[in-house]
Amino acid sequence: MNSPDISVRNLWKVFGPGGEKIPNNPELSALNSAELLARTGCVAAVRNLSFDVAKGEVFVVMGLSGSGKSTLIRCLTRLIEPTSGEVLVDGKDVLQAGIAELRELRRRKMSMVFQHFGLLPHRTVLDNVSYGLQIRGAAKNERYARAREIIELVGLKGYERHYPDQLSGGMQQRVGLGRALAGDPDTILFDEPFSALDPLIRRDMQAEVIRLHKEMGKTMVFVTHDLSEALKLGDRILIMRNGETVQCGTGDELVGSPVDKYIEDFVSEVPRADVLTLKWITRPVAPGTPGDAPVLSSRTVIRDAISAVMRSSCPVLVEDAGKITGQIDRDSILSVLQPVEAAA
Amino acid sequence: MSTLVQERTTVQPAPARAPRRRPGKRTILLAGAAVAWLVGFLVLHGTSTLTLPASELTDLHRSLNQFNAWVAANRADNPVFLYVFTPLRAAVDAVANVFITTFAASPTGLRLPEIGWLGTVGLLGWTAFAAGNARVALLTVAVFTFFGLQGLFLEATYTFALVLTAVLLTLLVGIPLGILAGVYGRVAKVITPVLDFMQTLPTFVYLAPLALVFLIGPASAVIATVIYAAPPVIRLTAHGIRAIPENTREASDSLGTTGLQRLVTLQLPMARRTIVMGINQSTMAALSMVTIAALIAAPGLGQVVVRALQSLDVGTAVNAGLSIVLLAIVLDRVTTAASRRADPAAARNRRVSRRTRYILLGITLVLALAMVQLSRTMLWAAAFPKDLNIGPAIVQTVAAASQWMQTNLSLFTVSFRETVTTGILNPFQSLLTDTPFYILVAVIAVAAYALGGWKLAALTTACLGVIIYLGLWSDSMVTLAGTLVATAVVMVLGIIFGVAMGRSERVDQIMRPLLDAGQTMPAFVYLVPFLGLFGATRFTAIIAGIIYAAPVAIKITADGIAAISPTVVEAAVASGSTPWQVITKVQLPMARQTLALAANQGLIYVLAMVVVGALVGAGGLGYDVVAGFVQSALFGKGLAAGVAIVFLGILLDRMTQAAAATPVRKIPTTRTRTT
């Protein structure tokens, strides 16, 4: 992993009167949400979170509604003022930044895409996309030229003169995306950007994000409540509940070794074969396995290994970094597939 | 508030949803208060009523009278006068005179408008075209020409010039204040009670002191108008800014906008429509106030109406009233058209392209300027031709009709009045005025506690305390009685017509213009025929209040009924409800919140007419205010009465709001009990 682009350390956000005292009070900070509310009238939306986001990584924050994920992402650029903790961007603590510094961060380093788009209804697509550039004082020609490029990039060419309410939801979100990209920020924050869209359009937009990520390589922090979206996009996923981290890891780590019942329930309906790699079902090499048996990488997703394993008359060997780590056979594949079929 | 209390006590046990529920604490409190009141009335009838005869004063009133003398003594040398009031007056006068000279009458020469009547019509028509559209431009031209035909061109343009001055000043003050209040919550908190005060304070109350400070003439009239007209635009500007969706604001913040950038690129453009609506409302308010300001020598249509009232000339009053209504329509339509133009959606759905429009604007401007030029060279275009005058015909027709009504209907109307007065008004008023004050204060405090808790109880007691301190308890109770009876009638009308309008588009279309006319026609105009029909009594005053307040209540109710989701109504019809059942079981209960709002607004509007009602026999606080306006010995008492009206208004407003809010809070508790 590269040096982290964003580091979050012991971040707290407590809503309610006197909330600033809670993180430093060991007794209060140990209470659970219900007790805290009863005792102090405060709600801790983010409690003591720490994580790192690497450069170029797609980091997904996932949780059900009310888990604090939207508050968390807003704390990163202080759209919501965190109560305590650190948010380090390029080694500088955002929480300590002055107004001008913070504004500079928002203008150049981190842009955000919102669930309800947040487009300005009185501006055309062109003016919406170039809005951020206008805010930081770019000349008209320059910002329009840049905005036109971006509009083409997000697939809205020909719609420059339209107003937001003349566009479909998906297209509006493309404008939102374009607006975030126009300023060429290092990081893009997504707050449930596709949850207001139809399933088909959502799939298109997810593909669009993957494509843009490949083309531009931006760091992305992506908030969602949709596990399949998280698994599809995220290099790593942080699952939140009641403002706390429950588990943080890659998709196959979550599915393969859930830390508790909560995560287990959460991932129970995930088609495991689509997520898990061979690593998770590798067994020690059995004595009878021929040495010339087919070899697959341990990072192969199970679904992709099915046909090879089924075709092979003997177990298949699994290697990691050139070393044989174990073997798999038909039974181990079937054991992954079955529970899903049973559940379905 | 006693009607409210009584309604509540009877309504409360009624809901059949939870028949086994014991009567709530609130019901018991309210019923207890009602019983205590009745017992107090019967036993202690006529004691401690704090009656003060109309011509007697308290020491407080006498000390307020000193204001008069203080102003006189300080006008010449006090720095406040030298550096604030006097220059302000001069500045306002100067602005007003520019418009008066241009559109109404120049101070020199033939006293014709500088740009003549034809030029005025042309230029105003063109302005309407530029700000709105061709339709409102035609309307403007037609109406201003009609003023000439009525023989009221001078008066109407005087009024227009004053409205224009007042609206400009209002916007100059109001929009920045509104922006501040919209951006900073703290400013809003400070400003809101001040606006409430400005809007409930009867205009008569500050007309006299203003005339004293700023002297009579256009300046005082304009300043009084600004005081009256500023609250809507301040409120709506603030509201427009605050109502911007959080996510849009957040999106703009996430891009790193500064406060000023946010204001200019986001808040102002998005609030623009609401701000223009505020301008519209302020303009309408300004028009009605400029009419009243005739009492302190504001020239224009108001003077015609006031003079006609004094000589009981219904025809002339209606002729001028018609001008006022027409001017109101023009101002309303032009500002509404401007607000449509302000809507971004309209900007791109225009039928003509921007270029065509500019060409049209250019051509019409040349036309308008030609008209101006014509007016400056030809007498027929400068002064409206005298022989084209249909004014006398209107005056005579109306006078004849009013005469007919008075001779043929008055016996019937008088007996109707007697029935209502002796049957409802008198017993109710006596219940309020003859009960000892301390019992009534206690009863009201208990009712307030039942409706809104300790805070409301403390507030109402404080309001009543102020009224007692002002020495106007008995007069306040007389006013309260009339106000509540009028509001009750307003609500009955509101429900009947509101439901009819809410259910039928066509009824709505027919009713709206009538309601608009009822609201814009100055009360002075219809007081005279009513005097003929009902005599100088409290009843006539109540009718005046009803005419003014009913349109508001009806409109709010109609909007509430119309806003109910059609699926709900459809579901009710589908399950076989009769129309009556749909109204009583679905539409009215669902519009309950709206009805409460209608009652609240109805009360405030009725209260606004208390002073006008006093001109036709309402007595009470209104009479004190009027008398204070015209008699220097009663100046202080009038001022006190004005303040008493404000506190009565605050009390009624908060009580009705609390009464409206509580049932809604009740619903979740019933639900949790059933599940």
Place this chain on the structure above:
Amino acid sequence: MKKAGLLLKRTLPAMAGAAAAALLLAGCGSASVNQVNAAGGTSETPCGTVNVAMNAWVGYTANAAVYSYVAKNKLGCTVVQKDLNEQISWQGFASGEVDVVMENWGHADLVKQYITDQKVAVDDGPTGNEGHIGWYVPPWMAEKYPDILDGKNLNKYASLFATSESGGKGQVLDGDPAFVTNDEALVKNLNLDYKVVFSGSEAALIQSFRTAQQNKTPLLGYFYEPQWFLSEVPLKKVNLPAWTPGCDTDAEKVACDYPTYKLNKVVSKKFQDSGSPAAKLAKNFQWTNADQNSVATDIQGGMTPEAAAKKWVDAHQDAVKTWLS
């Protein structure tokens, strides 16, 4: 900025128009027909402008109309009439908005404030009219109950005057709040079984008397003469204990009828000192109740005040000559 730009675009034509209009005005400002035609008239006025307060009642209008007519047509003054109530008219003396009040009814408080204390106004002598205030009944009642005109009999008729407004007692209807009234004290001190009810305006009072006469309903109310309405419905005055000097000094203990008012004119000090011929005219103006009533009746009959004034002036050239000398 965009929004400001849009707004600018929209208001620009309006501003351009206004600017163009202003230019046009400036360009040919001197040539306006309004100014040119008037130039001849205004140049030969030694008199200047007179601001005449126009109080509401028709008797006043008659005085003011005749004064204005003479000032305008015989002296060439520019007369500006301003519709104001009495209180406000007096304030006009201080501000310079008002030069002349043509009929003043007492108003000791205003006299003290503006004549004695502030010295901005002066008493300009009697108009020659006499004013009476009192309690009146419609003529049909005077015919039917002849003894009603004696105040001593009022209690006998109290029930007749009872209305829904007076709470079982007889009703005394009061009018314009601008007038000083002793009526509440009178009721108390004369032990009358009556209650004073405030109609709130002169219009309400007049309309009430009109209806009472039309429908032959009883009504007792505060009224005054000279008043044009008396020529439409000749109300009859009820005699209360006669006024004697000093009987109304203490407002709370008044038990006598209202005095006879010698109506006078009041002018601003500045106007009086200006030496304008109009000021001299105001000082000399004097006529009788009959004169005033004849003009007032013409006005009430539908004539414009100016026409009514012309008619009277034409018929009374001698009187006008003495005013002007």
